[in-house]
Amino acid sequence: MPFLLRLELPDVPGSLGRVASAIGESGADIEAILIVEKTDRGTAIDDVLLELPPGKMPDSVLSACATLDGVKVLWISRYAAGTNLTMDLELVEELTAHPGETHERMLRLMPETFRVDWAVRARKNSHGEAEIVDHTGAAPEEVRWFDVDRASHVESWDDNQVVCVVPLGSEIFLLGRRGGPEFLDSEVARMGHLVALSNSIRHGGFGS
Secondary structure, eight states: OEEEEEEEEESSTTHHHHHHHHHHHTTOEEEEEEEEEEOTTSEEEEEEEEEOOTTOOTHHHHHHHHTSTTOEEEEEEEOOTTOOSOOHHHHHHHHHHOGGGHHHHHHHHHHHHHTOSEEEEEEEOTTSOEEEEEEOTTOOSOOOOOOOSSOEEEOOSSTTEEEEEEEETTEEEEEEEESOOOOOHHHHHHHHHHHHHHHHHHTTOSOO
């Protein structure tokens, strides 16, 4: 059973090795590790994709990490099987292969590429409210409009969701996670970059 674990740990040699050893001793297998962000506190934030054997609960992993000095578990959750922690290149290749469908394909690829639960593309209607143009299966039926000029963290209309928004001309992409974790600045910047790139591909500014 796959789980995604987000950790903050000291950004010093050996920290990741100690974490990997502790996770292995807890009975979990590490499938992939991605350094998400380095902070100004002298720490790094890493995403760890784990595989737990049948019947094994993630509590054992949390307990193992809790024994390590300076290591903080930020979030752990089930993760879709078959997904990949570094999918930006695959996403760009998919968009380049179908330049006339970049916005539609971008929306479908957002959940696994950005590790979010849902994605929505919306425009503002005549009443100044968000009108959903396209969405993934787990998206809410109603969303809020946000006037932003860059990819941004925004306050969610739902206490159980964390949300960010990426502008695209007269439309916006909204991405949400149920229960967390909060979007890091590096994640938001990456979303903004890839959405802008999808628009460039759509209008012939990238590739052949």
